[in-house]
Amino acid sequence: VAKLYFYPMACSLASRIAAAEAGVDLDFRPVDIFGERVLDDRAGTLDSLSTMGKVPVLVDDDGEVLSENAAVLQYLADLNPASALAPPPSQRSRYDLQRWLSFVGTELHKGFCNPMFSKGTPDSVKAWIRENVDRPLAVVAGHLDDRRDHLLGETFTVADCYLIWALVLIGFAKVDLARWPALSAYVERVRQRPHVAAAVSLEWEMARAASAKRN
Amino acid sequence: VAKLYFYPMACSLASRIAAAEAGVDLDFRPVDIFGERVLDDRAGTLDSLSTMGKVPVLVDDDGEVLSENAAVLQYLADLNPASALAPPPSQRSRYDLQRWLSFVGTELHKGFCNPMFSKGTPDSVKAWIRENVDRPLAVVAGHLDDRRDHLLGETFTVADCYLIWALVLIGFAKVDLARWPALSAYVERVRQRPHVAAAVSLEWEMARAASAKRN
Numbered sequence: 001v002a003k004l005y006f007y008p009m010a011c012s013l014a015s016r017i018a019a020a021e022a023g024v025d026l027d028f029r030p031v032d033i034f035g036e037r038v039l040d041d042r043a044g045t046l047d048s049l050s051t052m053g054k055v056p057v058l059v060d061d062d063g064e065v066l067s068e069n070a071a072v073l074q075y076l077a078d079l080n081p082a083s084a085l086a087p088p089p090s091q092r093s094r095y096d097l098q099r100w101l102s103f104v105g106t107e108l109h110k111g112f113c114n115p116m117f118s119k120g121t122p123d124s125v126k127a128w129i130r131e132n133v134d135r136p137l138a139v140v141a142g143h144l145d146d147r148r149d150h151l152l153g154e155t156f157t158v159a160d161c162y163l164i165w166a167l168v169l170i171g172f173a174k175v176d177l178a179r180w181p182a183l184s185a186y187v188e189r190v191r192q193r194p195h196v197a198a199a200v201s202l203e204w205e206m207a208r209a210a211s212a213k214r215n
Numbered sequence: 216v217a218k219l220y221f222y223p224m225a226c227s228l229a230s231r232i233a234a235a236e237a238g239v240d241l242d243f244r245p246v247d248i249f250g251e252r253v254l255d256d257r258a259g260t261l262d263s264l265s266t267m268g269k270v271p272v273l274v275d276d277d278g279e280v281l282s283e284n285a286a287v288l289q290y291l292a293d294l295n296p297a298s299a300l301a302p303p304p305s306q307r308s309r310y311d312l313q314r315w316l317s318f319v320g321t322e323l324h325k326g327f328c329n330p331m332f333s334k335g336t337p338d339s340v341k342a343w344i345r346e347n348v349d350r351p352l353a354v355v356a357g358h359l360d361d362r363r364d365h366l367l368g369e370t371f372t373v374a375d376c377y378l379i380w381a382l383v384l385i386g387f388a389k390v391d392l393a394r395w396p397a398l399s400a401y402v403e404r405v406r407q408r409p410h411v412a413a414a415v416s417l418e419w420e421m422a423r424a425a426s427a428k429r430n
Contacts, residue, residue, distance in 0.1 A: 067314060
């Protein structure tokens with residue numbers, strides 16, 4: 001069984017949701033991304049796993065390493081095509097999936113979540129990031145509107161696994177998503193999926209425990 | 216023939232290189248992303264093309280719209296599988312391609328090029344961005360080292376189309392790439408490819424002309 005290196009409530013949560021939705025069994029291993037040893041004394045460091053230095057890192061049975069959400073999420077989806085978490089590679093809609101994985105990854109994750117929750121980001125940068133997050137949120141809200149339950153329409157895909165993680169964190173940073181009813185409705189709808197609810201609740205508890213151990 | 220909406224020297228340059236390398240004919244149309252009318256009086260605005268509001272935007276013969284570099288580049292590569300610009304979707308190395316498309320898109324493009332060359336980015340943010348670009352550049356340099364001519368090894372792929380664009384812009388922002396000999400050698404090697412040289416030279420001239428018209 002492949003190993004998935006994660007940090008609680010980091011973007012690797014999207015992979016945990018995708019694996020559960022796809023029925024793929026993974027061996028989840030915590031990584032001390034801040035070198036704090038608060039998660040697990042046996043937790044390794046990221047640099048020894050992936051030169052990119054970020055979770056998620058997937059290491060399969062042959063020792064092959066994959067990282068970056070857009071790649072890991074598509075890999076997990078393709079392990080079980082019947083789950084329909086990604087359109088088949090030959091279909092036009094596969095590129096729409098890649099389009100949304102890229103938009104969430106650049107505009108919401110790298111544009112907001114990553115710097116907002118990284119240690120050492122200056123307050124002036126955080127203020128600028130906060131000013132600029134409304135635009136991509138409005139793009140997502142306008143796309144969902146009242147017409148689409150998920151990014152690709154009727155079907156829940158790995159792009160939604162990534163988006164729900166980003167929106168949970170953006171809400172946690174006290175950005176008021178209620179200004180876009182389509183976004184609030186989406187968050188409520190997707191968080192009711194049993195696998196999503198279980199994954200968020202599990203990692204939230206882990207993050208709380210690590211925080212308690214740290215203080 | 217599909218239309219490709221671009222802005223000179225913006226990230227849509229990667230699509231121009233990919234199309235040339237793949238032998239795919241596209242109808243290139245300039246877009247006034249800054250609303251300046253310096254490119255072409257007939258140039259449209261982005262919002263009417265794609266709600267995401269960014270180049271490249273690909274509109275195929277059926278009027279279907281695709282955007283985001285990771286998606287457009289894979290789409291162009293798959294139009295001509297014989298060009299080997301992307302490994303076949305069924306191969307493990309396809310996910311490695313997606314990994315690098317994501318890394319360039321998040322760490323170099325959204326993490327540096329986009330805010331550095333956007334109007335209105337505060338100087339304090341630019342300084343912070345500049346401090347943080349060495350880390351991803353070192354990751355790419357360490358990966359290429361002396362062992363790989365391209366991101367995926369021997370074969371030039373659309374991930375290289377994206378990376379060479381980012382490195383040209385990062386060099387233009389006066390980040391000294393010579394600190395990583397593997398990066399300088401890569402830039403020199405890839406810029407010698409005829410299609411890369413022609414695309415960069417064409418858009419550079421367009422950008423110069425627009426700048427002259429603006430001032």
